[in-house]
Amino acid sequence: MSQLKIRKIATIVEETQSEMGRPINPSVRRAASVAVIENPFAGQYVEDLEVLMNIGAELGALLGDKCVAALGVEPSQTESYGKAAMVGENGELEHAAAILHPKLGAPLRKAVEKGAALVPSSKKRGGPGAPLDVPLGHKDAAYVRSHFDGMEVRINDAPRANEIMVAVCVTDSGRPLPRVGGLEAADAVGEDGLR
Amino acid sequence: MPEIVIRKKLVSVEEIFHEGGPVSDTPLRRATAIAVIHNPYAGQYVEDIMSLIDDMKPMALEMVDSLIEALGGDPSVVEGFGKGAIVGAAGELEHGALWHAPGGYSMRARLNDSKAIVPSGKKVGGIGARLDIPVTHINAAYVRSHFDSVEVGINDAPRADEMLVALVMTTGPRIHNRAGGLAVEDVKGEDGLR
Numbered sequence: 001m002s003q004l005k006i007r008k009i010a011t012i013v014e015e016t017q018s019e020m021g022r023p024i025n026p027s028v029r030r031a032a033s034v035a036v037i038e039n040p041f042a043g044q045y046v047e048d049l050e051v052l053m054n055i056g057a058e059l060g061a062l063l064g065d066k067c068v069a070a071l072g073v074e075p076s077q078t079e080s081y082g083k084a085a086m087v088g089e090n091g092e093l094e095h096a097a098a099i100l101h102p103k104l105g106a107p108l109r110k111a112v113e114k115g116a117a118l119v120p121s122s123k124k125r126g127g128p129g130a131p132l133d134v135p136l137g138h139k140d141a142a143y144v145r146s147h148f149d150g151m152e153v154r155i156n157d158a159p160r161a162n163e164i165m166v167a168v169c170v171t172d173s174g175r176p177l178p179r180v181g182g183l184e185a186a187d188a189v190g191e192d193g194l195r
Numbered sequence: 196m197p198e199i200v201i202r203k204k205l206v207s208v209e210e211i212f213h214e215g216g217p218v219s220d221t222p223l224r225r226a227t228a229i230a231v232i233h234n235p236y237a238g239q240y241v242e243d244i245m246s247l248i249d250d251m252k253p254m255a256l257e258m259v260d261s262l263i264e265a266l267g268g269d270p271s272v273v274e275g276f277g278k279g280a281i282v283g284a285a286g287e288l289e290h291g292a293l294w295h296a297p298g299g300y301s302m303r304a305r306l307n308d309s310k311a312i313v314p315s316g317k318k319v320g321g322i323g324a325r326l327d328i329p330v331t332h333i334n335a336a337y338v339r340s341h342f343d344s345v346e347v348g349i350n351d352a353p354r355a356d357e358m359l360v361a362l363v364m365t366t367g368p369r370i371h372n373r374a375g376g377l378a379v380e381d382v383k384g385e386d387g388l389r
Contacts, residue, residue: 007214008222012207014349018200070206070265131350155209156325156346 004055005038007163009063010155013070019176028173032134032153033066035059035166042090042162052098059166060104064111067170075113079185080147082169083108084122084134088159096123099166109139112170116193117142129156134169140190145182146174199254200233202357205349208265216371224272224366225330225345226265228258229359237285237356247293251360255301262364263305270305274379275341275365278302279316279328283353291317294360302333302362309333310387323350328363334384339376340368 011033016024037059040051060083068075083104085096100121109115120135120142131154138144151169159165174185189195206229210222232254236244263270278298280291299313314329314336325348332338345363353359368379383389 006212008209008211010207010209012205014203014205016203018202021200129346152350 002058003040003051004058007036007038008155008158009066010034011066011070012153014151016176022177024176028171028176029071030136030151030169030171031067031070032151032167032169033063033070034153034155035063036155036158037164037166039088039091039095039162039164041095042088049094049098052095053102056099057103057107059099060168061107061111063166063168064108064170067168068111071170071172073172075111077172078112078170079138079173080136080149080171081108081112081115081139082120082134082136082151084132084167086124086126086130086132086159086165088161088163089125089127090161091125091164093123093125095164099164108168112139114140114190116140116190118193126159128158128160129154132165132167134167136169136171138185138188140193141183141188141195142193143183143195144185144188145180146178146185149175199250201254202231202233203349203352205229206261206265211370214370219370221367223368223370224266226262226364227345227347227361228262229347229349229361230254230258231349231352231357231359234283234286234290234356234358236287236290237283244290244293248296251294251297252301255297255362256304258362259301259305262362266364266366271307272366273306273364274333274367275330275343276302276306276309276333277314277328277330277345277363279326279347279361281318281320281324281326281348281353281359283355283357284319284321285355286319286358288317288319290358298360298362306333308384310384311336312387320353322352322354324348326361328361330363330365332379334387335377335382335389336387337377337389338379338382339374340372340379341365343369
């Protein structure tokens with residue numbers, strides 16, 4: 001039985017239409033879906049973190065699907081992704097690692113179709129309202145330089161001490177006005193996850 | 196007539212299932228729409244600023260429609276609302292006040308039985324500034340269960356010559372409301388207050 005206890009979910013779509021007076025056409029869009037969940041291991045040291053790994057699998061599907069739905073595109077039209085977690089003060093950084101790393105990626109990749117690249121991630125401990133920066137990278141070829149990016153998310157009342165905030169970001173584009181060279185999305189092979 | 200130049204838009208929906216009490220069958224949803232626009236009056240004192248009100252109306256209506264869409268497309272689910280503005284550092288608080296009319300009228304244009312005044316907040320702030328937008332019932336401002344607020348902001352806005360304008364809609368009372376006062380079922384709905 002699922003041990004996932006969600007207090008709230010925030011889903012955000014940010015659309016940039018101009019930058020430095022230049023129109024961005026088509027606009028670039030990033031979505032984030034953030035769940036605030038109970039930390040079953042808050043305030044104690046627990047050796048076996050499998051419960052959190054399974055929660056990660058559930059959240060990978062739930063939050064990944066919410067991002068894609070919020071963007072209103074086909075899964076195949078998504079371009080980059082990222083994930084992050086912030087544990088409340090009674091939790092351990094390792095709790096964030098257990099949610100993010102073992103099992104969250106596979107269902108997220110299903111939500112965005114393919115996803116050969118590593119899902120970039122970050123984690124921290126923080127109190128309510130603390131900002132969480134979610135790194136972003138191209139979903140099929142990590143070296144695509146135009147898609148190196150990040151999205152800040154925060155929820156003013158989370159995470160409480162016994163909670164964990166888990167964020168998934170999905171975009172349908174890279175940075176606005178990219179011009180620092182490197183591998184371009186159009187030239188990516190997308191088989192080894194790197195190029 | 197100043198043209199509205201939008202740098203970015205943001206739509207967010209919070210679904211609240213509980214806050215330590217019983218898990219609700221219907222989560223409370225709070226939706227926010229934000230637009231970050233160029234402030235045509237930044238850096239100078241301009242006496243007549245009224246034209247921006249009409250210029251912002253089409254954008255405000257689009258924001259309202261995006262909120263309703265984010266809440267599933269049915270305007271009748273909306274029970275609470277609020278609005279607010281953060282003016283970048285080269286602007287004036289008065290510029291934020293221009294948002295009252297387009298923000299309020301556009302929400303009322305799409306919501307039935309919305310006689311209550313739209314509560315609002317505004318301030319001058321730097322990039323990343325947060326604004327707590329007050330929320331009240333759309334038809335009777337005294338409905339205590341619907342007094343709420345939603346914090347809004349974007350990490351990279353407003354720049355000094357920009358203005359961040361926001362609209363908020365909620366779908367119900369606070370998740371564990373039990374502080375008494377006028378209840379929704381007792382609303383007369385005539386004066387916007389009770």
